[in-house]
Each structure stands twice: as C-alpha cells, then as structure tokens.
Amino acid sequence: MDQQQRQAGVQRTVIRTLWVLLGMVGFTVALVPLYDVFCEITGLNGKTADSAQVISAQGVDDSREVRVQLVTRSGNGLPWRLVALDPVVTVHPGQISQVRFEFTNVGEQQSSGRAVPSVSPSAGARHFRKMECFCFEQQWLQPGESMQLPLVFQVDPDLPKDIRTLTLAYTLYPMDEVVALGGFRD
Amino acid sequence: MLKVIRSVLAAFFGVQSEANRQQDFQSTSPWKFIVVGVFMTLVFVFLVGFVAWLAAN
Amino acid sequence: MASETSQATLHSSVSDVAAGGAAHASHGPTGLLRWLVTTNHKEIGSLYLIFSLVMLFIGGSMALVIRAELFQPGMQYVQPEFFNQMTTMHGLIMVFGAIMPAFVGLANWMIPMQIGAPDMALPRLNNFSFWLLPVAFGILLSTLFMEGGGPNFGWTFYAPLSTTFAPPSTSFFIMSIHLAGISSILGAINIIATILNLRTPGMRLMDMSLFVWTWLITAFLLIAVMPVLAGVVTMMLMDINFGTSFFDAAGGGDPVLFQHLFWFFGHPEVYIMILPAFGIVSLIVPTFARKRLFGYASMVYATASIALLSFVVWAHHMFTVGLPLTAELFFMYSTMLIAVPTGVKVFNWIATLFRGSITFEVPMLFALGFIVMFTIGGLSGVMLAIVPADFQYHDTYFVVAHFHYVLVPGALFAIMAAVYFWLPKWTGHYASETLGKWHFWLSVIGVNLTFFPMHFSGLAGMPRRIPDYALQFADFNMISSIGGFLFGFSQLIFVWVVIKAVRGGRKAPAKAWEGAEGLEWTVPSPAPLHTFDTPPAYDPQTDSPSRH
C-alpha cells in the first residue's frame, strides 16, 4: 500500500477519533444538568424541586395518613438558629398543609443563609410538593432579627403505599457569594 | 440486518461460531455492527431496568 | 487542554509518516537528547516501560509504608494524615503511573511489530504523550512536600473531602491528573490510528492478534472515559478555586454527583487496566500449550461485550450511598451479567490448555498465575455484586483483597508475563530461567500471603483506609505485612533479571519460543531499530490466528 493512502487513512481516523472525543467532552458537560433533571424526576437522593410547584388536583385521600417529620440542622459558619415550630404533622395525601419555621440571627452582623432541603425516603421525594418554601431563595437577617416563614406543601396521592413517614431535613448554609454553576439556578 | 442483530446478540452472549464470524467479516464496514451494538446496549439497559423495576414493585 | 500543541505535533507527525517512516531517528541526536526527542516506537516503548517500573517501585514503597504501619495495632511509624497520603498516592501512582503506562509501553513496542507496521502512525505525538507522564507524576509527587501535604482523600477522591476539606496542594493534583489524562488520550488516538491504518496488506481485523484487538477496544474506552475524568477534576478545581457548587450541598450541588461521574469513568477504567492483560494471556497460553487459542472469535466478541457493558455498571461501587431500590437492583443485575463474558474468557484459556503440549517457561508461569488468581478476584467480584452482602463487604478489606487480586496477580502478572515473553525479542537474550522462576514463586507466595488474609479481615469487619485497627484484626494484618514485604522485595529480582538480559545471556533466535506465532517472531532478535519498513507478506490462510 502506498504512503499516500496510509497518510490519508491515518488523518481520517484521527479526525474521526477527535470527533468522538469531542462528543464525550460534550456528553460530560451535559451530565451535570442531566443529573439534575434525572434527580428531579426520580427524586434520586431525596432532592426536591427548587421552585414552587403547582397543586396536584387529585383530591384528598382520607383513607391514608402520612406522618411528616421536619428536621433542621445548621451548617458551619452561620450564627443563625433555625427551629421547626411544628416538628411533626400528620397529613392526608392530597391535603395542603402549612408548617412554620423560625429563623433567628444571633450574630452581630447582617448575614444571609439558605436552607437546603432533603427528603427521605428518597422514593417519596418527588411526591413531596412544595407550593411555598423559604428554601427557594436565600434569606437575609439583621443582627438579632427573627422571622417566621411558612412551608406550604402537599404530599401527592401517588406516594407509594408503603411510605407512611416522610422526613424533610433542612440544612442551613451561609450564602456569601453564589456562582450559578453546578448549584442553584437562581 | 437480522444477521447483524444476530451477530451482535452472539457478541453479548460472548459466543460466536467461526462460520458466522467469517460471514460478519465479509462486510468491510464495521459501522453497521457498532451502531447496532450501541443500540442493543440501550435495549439491554432498558430490559434490565424494566426487570429491576418489576422486581422493586 | 493543550490542543494547540497537540494539533501541531499531530500534523507534523502525519507528514512524518508520509515522508517514508524510515527516515526518522536513525541519524538524529545521540545520548540523553536522543531519548528526549526519539520518535521510534521501540525506544518510546522502552521509555514507557522503564517509567512504569520506576513508578511501580515508588508506589510499592508507599505500599510498604502502609503495611509497616499496619503490621501491629497502634500508631508506630507515621501519623494518620501521612498514612492517608500514602494510601492515596499508592493508588494513584499504581493505576495511572504503573499499570496504564506499562500497557502503553507494551503496545508501543509490539503493536507495530504484530501488524507489520514500520512505526506508530503518529510518532512525534507518541513522544509528546510519553513526556507528559514524567511531568504529571513529578508534579503529583512534589505535592507530598507542599504545605499541608499531598492528596489524602483516597485515589477515588470523593468530594467534599477532596474539595472543601482538601489540602492546598489539591490544585496541583488536579493538574497532574489532567496531564496524565491528556497523555492517555493522545496515546489512545495513536494506537487506534496505527491499528486501523498501518496493518500489513492482507491482514484483516479478524487476523490481528488478541493483544492488538484488546488494545484497540481499550483505546476506544480511553477516548470515551478520559474526558469524563477530566471533566470531573475540572469541576473540583472550580469548586475549590472559583466558588462553584457542583459537589457542595451548601450551594445547591450534590456530593453524590461526584461519585456518579467518577465511577462512570472509574468502572471502564478498571477494564482499561485488564483488557490488555487478557490479550497478553491469550498470546502466551497458546504459545506454551503449542495449540491454537480456543474460540478466537468468541474472545474478540466477549471483549467488545465487556467494554460496552462496562458503561452500565458504575453504581455498583456506590450501593451504600442510598440509591433507590430500582437503581440498586438494576446495577446488581447488570454487574452479575458482565461476569458472564469475563468467565467465558477464562473458560477459553482453559480449553486452550486442554489437550495441549504444555511447557512451563517463566512467561507461561506468570500467565497461569494470572488465570488462577484473576479468577479468584473475579469470583469475589461476583460476591460483591450481591447488594445485601455488599452492604457488609463495601469499603472493607474484602474489597481491597478483591481489587488487588484483579490488579496485582491480574494486570501486573500479565505485564510481567509479557516482559518475560518478549524480552528475547527486545534484547536478543533470554531472561534467566532460574532467576525468573525464583521471581515467580516468591511473587506468588508474597501476593497470596498479602492479599488472601485481607478477605478474612474484611469479612470480620475491618474497614479499609484506616491506619490503626481493633485487636481482632491483628494476626491477619501481620501476615499481610510480611507477605507485602516479601512481594515487594521479590520485585528486585525482576529488575536484576531485566538488567542481566539487557547485558547478555543465552542468545535468542528470531522465533524465540517454539510455539510462538505472529509477525514479531519473523524479525531477528534483538529486533533492529527499524522493522517492517516494507510491509511484510501476509497470508491469512496460513498466518491468521483465526485460520481454519
């Protein structure tokens, strides 16, 4: 075989391989948003939607009761106190309920924080619909300021039958600067 | 086309007879096999996923 | 990425081949500079092999630090933070610095000779991809001397331990991974281009040796997953330095995303480290059984099948992160299924041995050791696939035993087998049989003494990556440590064997082994610097490993 042909072949192969490589780079970049979408659809890892959802109009299922536990935690570095004022509520699937949380800044400076939610068991996460939640945005508090914020939610009636307790945990994190890449999309 | 699918299936199974193999390699372009292979992988993923879903519920 | 540089190198390399392939390097510079600028596939192959041998000893010394500390319960020699750096660096160096470059080195040496090509398709790119490696690992090793020490988060570098809570040197670690990754990608492109275009006239794909076949598939795996690794470390870099939150829940990210991305790379990576080993064993077993490989076609198909399936099993490394039930079941089933084509390979080798005419030269010993011990590692892999049981095995010494069986008497033994197999071709001299046998038997005893007890300590409840442990695990750890030192020091015999063979020894003919087949055995031993400047004659009817 002559050199000319070989050289052309090598060049063709290299170009094709580079295209495959480029495709994989693109795929990698796409994996992050794909993962988020996948999580939101399946509730993978207990993630819930990060913006208000519409009310599911399937009606209230009075035959079932679901216990909803509300747990709060504080991350490192924010002089705030977050208290669930209604730590446990019992709801019927489909019913719209409201619970209250109290945020207090015990520090000496104005600061901002955000409560990041996680639902367990994760199979129940996508059935936990939030109509109104402080977790959709970050909060600002003056020193010594305290405020009560509501969470309006609905457990949709499609919740798997074997889930009778849902735990919603909020972890409070300081928000200094947010780079909208990979994380929150606000 | 059916032959290609059969060959790819054989590949998944990991067994192929020499005669069929010879036939596969009569065709010069591997692209048919690669495309069918990737497609069959997706089918396989879907199938296993379906079985897993059935088993879970 | 260094795209401009590589583009430039690439173009000049292509024209280099066009210029006749024979011209380069024969009247180039001499001495050290010659090795720095060489474009000869044999010289670059040697560079890769020497580099990986050096890395094997550096990574091995780190393993011995680990084993020394674990010899007895209590903290004796190192502090926990240094211990963590040792486990991390040991893993990174062995995976990216020893095993992978060794296979690339073997590919460089043997692929052109096995397909009748004068050189690799892109010789200058070849040189560039090699020299990226010493730079990458120089940077990686230098992190050990930086403030706060080197990477200490395990070779899997799970976020956020490797991002928010990592030592300051982590950016250098990321840079070295990038460089090693680019090197692998360029190497893979070169190998694909060589195999697809430079085969001697008459050699079809299905006439290639299994080593070439497995490397072709491995190269595609590299192209597919190295960008994912590069992507994941880039995200880490941004999380550390630019305030993004890919893996940080505080900013809306997710640490589990890291694990998904890492293992989407990491599982195919496991096969990158084992497929070329399959190829090597598939050459050596028929040679010393004096019988054609059983089921050549099935072997090729099974390799392709393993490669494809390796993309859909990644989460079996993550069974305890709390995946939904359906996902756990999916990954359990797919993992069990991937064991089937792997098992088929083992059966094929044994069927090759069956009714052969077997002799036990050193390469054969290592290949047989591979089959036995890789199978042990494979079987414990099947156990690990069973999710409920994996909850007990996960992150224990049982896992450590499993993957070391796959990688040490697996991948590493295959590399050793290859070196003994081709040393006569490379140096013109046979390796010393006596020393080689000592090396083999001490290695076998050392490996099993080190890693077999780890199954027991893991099952009994010893977590991995701990510098100190409960008294219950003391005996097994002591044995593992003794075995580790025995294995480590036995490798000095190997160095001596290689040096001896380079300097002299029993002269080898062109066809160094009675049962050997393939084009590499048609050129004289030692192989001259330039082989197959004119493509050799090839008749599939008589020369193909798949002939009837």
Next chain:
Amino acid sequence: MGRILYAYLYAASICLIVLSTTAQASSINTSSGFNMPPGVTEISREVYSLHMTILWICVAIAVVVFGVMFYSLIVYRKSKGAKPAHFHENTTVEIIWTAVPLVILVLMAVPATATLKKMYDTSDAELDVLVTGYQWRWRYEYLEEDVSFFSNLATPREQIYEAEEKGDFYLVEVDEPMVVPTGVKVRLLLTANDVIHSWWVPDLAVKKDAIPGFINETWFKVDEPGIYRGQCAELCGRDHAFMPIEVKAVSPDEYQLWLASRREAAEAEVAGADREWSLDELMERGAGTYNTYCAACHQPQGQGLPPMFPALAGVGMSVDPDGLRAHKEIVLYGKTGTAMPAFGSTLSAAELAAVITYERNAWGNDTGDLIQPSAIRAMLESQ
C-alpha cells in the same frame, strides 16, 4: 506442576494456623474471626446466609475451573510426551459454559432481591434517630424524644501511641453509646456535617453513607440485649479510623430509664449556666471538653496541624485580648468551608464557656479571660 499445588497448600496451611490463633483474640462482633458475622438481627442473619450461599457457589465454580485447569496442566505436559490437539472451537460447549453461569447468576439474584427489598422497607418504625457524622465523631438525636448527644472515641491516646496496654475494645469503644430498646424497629436517618461518613455496624448488617446536606435512611431491629460495635466505613479524613460506633440494646424498660437519665443530665447541664464558675472549675471542665472535641485537629498541646487545622497555642485569636468575641463566635457558630463545626447548637453553655476559657489560658496563652456559661447562653439566645 506439583509446585503450584505445593505453594497453594503452603499458603492455605498458613491461613489455617492463623485462623486457629485468631479465634482466641477478643472478638468485637459475632464474627468467627475470619468470616462475616452472622449478626443479631433477622436481616443480618439473612445477609449472612446469602453470603455463605454465594461463597460456596463461588468455591464450587473455582473447584471445577481449577480442577480442569490443573488436570490439563498435569496430564498434557510436553515432558510427558503430550502432542497438541488441533481443535480450537466448539460452539455447543461454548453455549453451555455461557448459559450455565447465567442460570447460576439468576438463581443468586432471586434471594438477593428479596432480602434487599426487606432492607429497604423502613416503614412503621417506632423510633427515629437522626445520626450525624462529624469529623470525627457521631451525633445521635432521638427525634421526638428530646434527647441528643455526641458519641466520641473512648480509647485513650496513650493506648494508640503505645504508652499503655491496649484494652479489649481498643478503637471500638465510645464514651456515650447509642442506646436502643430491644424488639423495636429503629429507623436511622443519616446525614453529615462536613464530609461523607458511613455508619456501619456489622452485627446489624447496616451500612449507609451519611452525606452532608442530604438525608438517607435505613433501619434495624435488635432482639437480644447486648453491645454491638462498628466503625465509620467511608474515608473522612485524618481520624477516619477513630470514630467508632457502639449500639447498646437494652430492654424497653431499661431504655425508658436511660431516656429519663439523659434528660435529667441535660437539665442539670443547662442549670449549670445559672451559677458563677471559678477559673479552676472552668479550666478543669474545659480540659476534658477540649481533649474530647478539639484535640483531634488542634492537637493536645494546641499546636494544631497547619495549614488545615490552625494552632491555638501562642498565636491568633486565642491569645489576642481583642479576639474574645471572634473566638466565641467561631466556637459557637463554626467556620464555613472548614471542619470547624457549630458547637453552639450541640454542646452545653457550660462546656462551651469552659473550653473557650481553657483555650485562652492553657499552654501559656494566659490571657486571664474567664468566660461564664451565662454569657454564652445569652449569646446563643440572642442578646
């Protein structure tokens, strides 16, 4: 080829010798010393039998495969005059040896699926405990019971650094075990404060990752009273080896008594902030608190491990007379992006005041600052 066999027999005999000696060493779980512990729950026993089933299947496969292999190696030696055969393919044989493993695998998947489904069924638990992984300790919060506490490694440093004889439960003992009632389904909610940890108790067959910002769940039900020990299973930094787990299962009555005593102790701790403390009292209390919660990073002599963990002795805010406010804030609220947790919500006012006083006066820091628990309480309750 006898030599290969010999080598294996040799290795095997060494292993057996070891097994016999290990059996005598004190056992930290129900393991025989070299096998998976059968454990103490219905699930753990199921997992164990699943493990034994696949183990024996794998052994059987190995015996067949290696049997054929060694038979070939022994019989078809060239030195015995073996002549090579010429076959190199047999589709029927190949299909059989592919199909047989496939069937075996399917058979293994069925019981595994059933057990896994049980392990995932966390419904109808009677007790919910939130477990939080910290670098390097666990925290247990009994939800709806108003009981919470840290569980720290109890093994003294002297044992680790060879200055003292090691105890039977070296590295697997804690100061405050997690106490659970027997016969009750306990649901664990797992999360972490900093990096990923993994909560593992082999006897309960429970291993689940604790992921910062996310919550996972699993469950167990212990039938027999006893102490079950485990360790963190996910590399979490320097002292990963030093954050054990101890689960103490007691009768439901005893459990109620324990809850009451915990609440009482917590009340006493709160009441401690009502009175004035002397410097000596604070220093003594502070030394204990410091060694339990701070010494792993900042080191027993306050020298730290820079750059990750800053020194406290002689430098920085702990010797700066104007640094008191900042010092209190960092201890109470933690520091973003570091391992420094917010102790304000987890330790008592007395402990916090004591440890800050200690840090400002120990190792020659000698600032003379004396922080009263009441001042800390005022800070936490916001002005």
